[in-house]
Amino acid sequence: MSFAQLIGDWHALAVLFVAGVVPNQIWRMLGLWFGGGIDEGSELLVWVRAVATAILAGVIAQIVVEPPGALASVPDALRYGAVGAGLVVFLLTRRSIFAGVVAGEVFMLAGKWWLG
Amino acid sequence: MALPPLDSPQWQSPWRAFAWGLRSITQTILTVVLFVTYLGIGALAHDSHFSLLWALCSTLFVWAGPAQIILITTLGSGATIIQSAIAVTVSAIRLFPMVVSVLPLMRTPATKRRELFFAAHLTAVTLWVECHRFLPQVPRERRIAFVNGLGFGLVSVCLTANTVGYFLAANLTQTLGAAILLLTPLSFLFSTARNSREVADVVALALGILLYPLAAKMNSGLDILVSGLVAGTIAYGVHWWREVRA
Incomplete structure (x- = not known):
């Protein structure tokens, strides 16, 4: 494996920033700024948590049903x-x-x- | 290892508190679970054709296992950036209530918001669980330093695991490589199941798995979002129905 392969290209890193870093930090920073006024048990949060859990469940299923790389063997x-x-x-x-x-x-x- | 008593002079220095936080990673089985999970994420990144630097940056700056595997899996299977970003954004919403509930544990009347920045960044499910366990044993004015140490330790463990997993996937035989990749779905399935205390969580997990293959057949490119929204909303409906009857 070459050094360049370990670094990858800037385009992939930019995608990581846009699709990965920003979507996560938004929620953490909102929590930091507006914490306190939110009821943890509110109905909206129950629904949000259920959808988030189901999305993760879908990804677990995807890895098993359409496996990447060596798992496909x-x-x-x-x-x-x-x-x-x-x-x-x-x-x-x-x-x-x-x-x-x-x-x-x-x-x-x-x-x-x-x-x- | 037990933490020093609350009135011990050991807590006078913030650096000592940081070091106690760092050492506390040896006191929890969740560190092993994280190591195994991030070993799998490193291998998954390799087999989905991402670079090692990319995998390490995702751990350092995203610092949320579910978001990382959603990102790797969706981008790796050809979803657009927008589709991945939406799926990750929805998965990350749960960080909001976690941050909201964990920061008051470390805040004092004199605490400035910027002092909590790293604690907010480090908040993810493992740190959240451990804060509720450890912080009552830490004097309030040293809790931020303690949490920064704990988080720094956990991130270091995960960066190491990513690197090991990445090289294992690159060099192992196909069977062992497959075994490393299988770690990700197994560890996420069981840790999510373990954290599911309410009926809505259990229904969301089970339906989310069962509905994905159906949603994938529609080939819309939004499979994960469709199955997640439908399964999550049904799970919420079950929760609502039980509340109304109760």
């Missing part, structure tokens, strides 16, 4: 199975994030090894 059933196995262990271990992640990974690696 894992068969569909194995990817879905790994998430399912992780979820079962997560629920059985009283919501241990660590146990869920390990179980999902082990399922995927074992499946890959078994399929050859």
